[in-house]
Amino acid sequence: GPDRSRFQAKLDRLAAFSTFSAERIPTASNLPGGAAVHRAVAKAIGRQTRGILEQLQQFATAVRDVLEVLADPDAPSQDHRHPDLVGMVDVLVERLASYERAPVASGSGLAELYRRVEALEARESRREFRPWFSRTRLLDALQGSWDDSRERYRDLAGHLVGAGPVLDVGCGRGELLSLLQELGVEASGVEVDEGLVDEARAHGLAVERGDGLDHLAALDDGSLGGIVLVEVVEHVTPQETADLALLARDKLRPGGRLLVETLNPQSLYALAHQAHLDPTRQQLVHAAYLEFLLVEAGFARTEILWRSPPPEEDLLDEAPLDGDEARASKARRLNRLLFAPRDYALIATR
Numbered sequence: 001g002p003d004r005s006r007f008q009a010k011l012d013r014l015a016a017f018s019t020f021s022a023e024r025i026p027t028a029s030n031l032p033g034g035a036a037v038h039r040a041v042a043k044a045i046g047r048q049t050r051g052i053l054e055q056l057q058q059f060a061t062a063v064r065d066v067l068e069v070l071a072d073p074d075a076p077s078q079d080h081r082h083p084d085l086v087g088m089v090d091v092l093v094e095r096l097a098s099y100e101r102a103p104v105a106s107g108s109g110l111a112e113l114y115r116r117v118e119a120l121e122a123r124e125s126r127r128e129f130r131p132w133f134s135r136t137r138l139l140d141a142l143q144g145s146w147d148d149s150r151e152r153y154r155d156l157a158g159h160l161v162g163a164g165p166v167l168d169v170g171c172g173r174g175e176l177l178s179l180l181q182e183l184g185v186e187a188s189g190v191e192v193d194e195g196l197v198d199e200a201r202a203h204g205l206a207v208e209r210g211d212g213l214d215h216l217a218a219l220d221d222g223s224l225g226g227i228v229l230v231e232v233v234e235h236v237t238p239q240e241t242a243d244l245a246l247l248a249r250d251k252l253r254p255g256g257r258l259l260v261e262t263l264n265p266q267s268l269y270a271l272a273h274q275a276h277l278d279p280t281r282q283q284l285v286h287a288a289y290l291e292f293l294l295v296e297a298g299f300a301r302t303e304i305l306w307r308s309p310p311p312e313e314d315l316l317d318e319a320p321l322d323g324d325e326a327r328a329s330k331a332r333r334l335n336r337l338l339f340a341p342r343d344y345a346l347i348a349t350r
Helices: 002-017 034-044 046-071 083-105 109-127 135-143 146-152 154-158 175-182 194-202 212-217 238-251 268-273 287-297 325-338
Strands: 166-169 187-191 207-209 224-230 252-263 301-307 343-349
Touching (some): 146 154, 146 175, 154 175, 166 175, 166 212, 175 187, 187 194, 194 207, 238 252, 238 287, 252 287, 268 325, 287 343
Parallel strands (some): 187 207, 224 252
Antiparallel strands (some): 252 343
16 A cells, blocks of 8 residues: 555665665865875775675665565565554665765764865875976976987987887986987887976977876886886885886886986085975985895896086096195095086896
């Protein structure tokens, strides 16, 4: 009769609310990168979340089974009504609906976690560097013109002849890519800055916009003959640097070459004149550590090239004065300590 139809409608609504899944917890956010933070937190507490949802699922399933028995027209005691039971189903439906809304709308533990994630997003947003000037203008001012930078990389490009296809991760304006193109090496680049991508493409280079590490990770293992990381490792975290060594090993074919160039932290001259010019630099990586990392990752051979010596006019005069050889020896020693090459390139063979 009408009571049974109403009762069955309540059961149908109960069934709609009684399937719980971590995938149904929303991850949308109004803050930049917020959704990624939500997903990362969800992954970190996934085991605990699954435990909570499993308990809720067991409760919902048990309640639904009991109520379906009561609603069965062939079951005993169907010749009398249960108006109080219909009201209890209403309560259960509302309670299950509140569980569904809990991650964003209630005062439960998950809602508190959501609030904390939002606060974390806000703090991270304040820490993020979002310059109003273009990266291209910064490079022009601090590193010179496109042609000047291109000439500085000419010797490095020669180490990648025969290593195609080459991926230049964080290729910037594409100076090194253009040299590889000139040498007949198959090469492409990936760069996160839109302005730099536009400039590289204006020079006829194959450059995609995106995160270099994500792009590299998506490639097939053994699909590359060369990987270039010029001024990249100083812009990632120590953990990402360690992970990058393994990632490069996997993506290179046997005999493939990895070329890394970065600031030399052993050069006091470089520390004084270059280390703090770029506001996005996160770390300095010692050549000995980077070489250790690549050897441990399984690279067969490594070679360090010391590059960009300080200008001659800034060095101490090493010529003996009035035959004072001791003074000349001290000048040479100070030059080695104070004026070491500003950059180094590490070439590792898979």
